[in-house]
Amino acid sequence: MLLIFIDGLGLGVSDYACNPLARFSPRVLNCFADRLGPLPRNGACLPIDACLNVPGVPQSATGQTTLFTGVNAADLLGQHLAGFPNQELKDLLRRESLVSRLKKESYSVNFANTYTPGFFKERPRWVSATTAMCEGAGLRLNTLDDLLARRSLYMDFTNRLLSRGGHQVPIWSATEAAEVLVRQATEYDLCFYEYFLSDLAGHRGTPAENEKVLSELDEFLFHVVSGMELDKGSLVITSDHGNIEDSCLPGHTMNDVPGLFWGPIRDQLDGMHRLDLTQVAPMIETCIRER
Numbered sequence: 409m410l411l412i413f414i415d416g417l418g419l420g421v422s423d424y425a426c427n428p429l430a431r432f433s434p435r436v437l438n439c440f441a442d443r444l445g446p447l448p449r450n451g452a453c454l455p456i457d458a459c460l461n462v463p464g465v466p467q468s469a470t471g472q473t474t475l476f477t478g479v480n481a482a483d484l485l486g487q488h489l490a491g492f493p494n495q496e497l498k499d500l501l502r503r504e505s506l507v508s509r510l511k512k513e514s515y516s517v518n519f520a521n522t523y524t525p526g527f528f529k530e531r532p533r534w535v536s537a538t539t540a541m542c543e544g545a546g547l548r549l550n551t552l553d554d555l556l557a558r559r560s561l562y563m564d565f566t567n568r569l570l571s572r573g574g575h576q577v578p579i580w581s582a583t584e585a586a587e588v589l590v591r592q593a594t595e596y597d598l599c600f601y602e603y604f605l606s607d608l609a610g611h612r613g614t615p616a617e618n619e620k621v622l623s624e625l626d627e628f629l630f631h632v633v634s635g636m637e638l639d640k641g642s643l644v645i646t647s648d649h650g651n652i653e654d655s656c657l658p659g660h661t662m663n664d665v666p667g668l669f670w671g672p673i674r675d676q677l678d679g680m681h682r683l684d685l686t687q688v689a690p691m692i693e694t695c696i697r698e699r
């Protein structure tokens with residue numbers, strides 16, 4: 409099972425003026441509020457509600473905690489929480505994340521992202537939901553050595569940011585990066601990867617920069633979808649809240665997010681037309697347990 413989490417990508421309408429995805433022809437992120445697909449290799453796209461019956465605009469800390477635990481974290485706090493999880497959310501992630509639950513039952517899990525030496529030298533006071541989840545579950549975090557051995561990826565998947573930061577690493581094409589991720593997916597019961605330059609671009613990028621981020625991401629995702637053995641393994645691509653799909657609005661949106669599904673997990677979608685963020689983790693766990 410491979411889960412790719414893309415921060416800040418909602419389902420917008422296919423409007424050339426506001427949605428960067430409507431400015432090129434995405435092969436995988438070909439999912440709009442007014443047109444769901446077609447997707448390669450019999451993939452399915454369902455809208456996922458990220459608002460979760462809690463007033464206000466969806467945010468990262470609560471959205472990601474909900475996605476990874478299946479518990480409505482925004483409802484728990486009574487509000488959508490931006491940025492990094494607070495102690496209450498970290499406790500929830502430690503107790504109830506899909507990684508904690510799967511690890512307890514001896515399933516193998518890999519968080520495919522790479523952490524730099526700086527993270528271990530001076531651990532940041534605030535960490536993302538994914539980091540909190542992995543630490544809470546006692547999962548080993550990948551280092552630059554793992555990346556150099558092609559066992560993990562950096563958050564931009566090309567390694568350009570690492571290289572610019574002075575690290576001696578090879579620059580990977582979208583195809584090479586996808587090969588690394590697909591191989592990890594075959595070696596673990598659950599492998600997951602987080603990409604958040606989409607949310608960053610949604611906050612700060614120009615329309616041209618946003619289009620570039622999404623077209624490069626789409627190419628990477630296309631090679632991942634192409635490389636997966638979908639008779640054996642499933643692939644899920646989703647997000648925590650909207651942002652980059654609407655360049656005409658500043659910041660996050662209240663749009664649904666895309667739920668993209670390939671492989672055996674698709675069987676669970678029969679009769680479903682729209683999900684909410686609490687339903688993704690249980691579906692992934694069911695799929696892994698039934699294998």
Ligand SMILES: [Zn+2]
Pocket residue numbers: 416468607608611651660
């Ligand atoms: Zn954001």
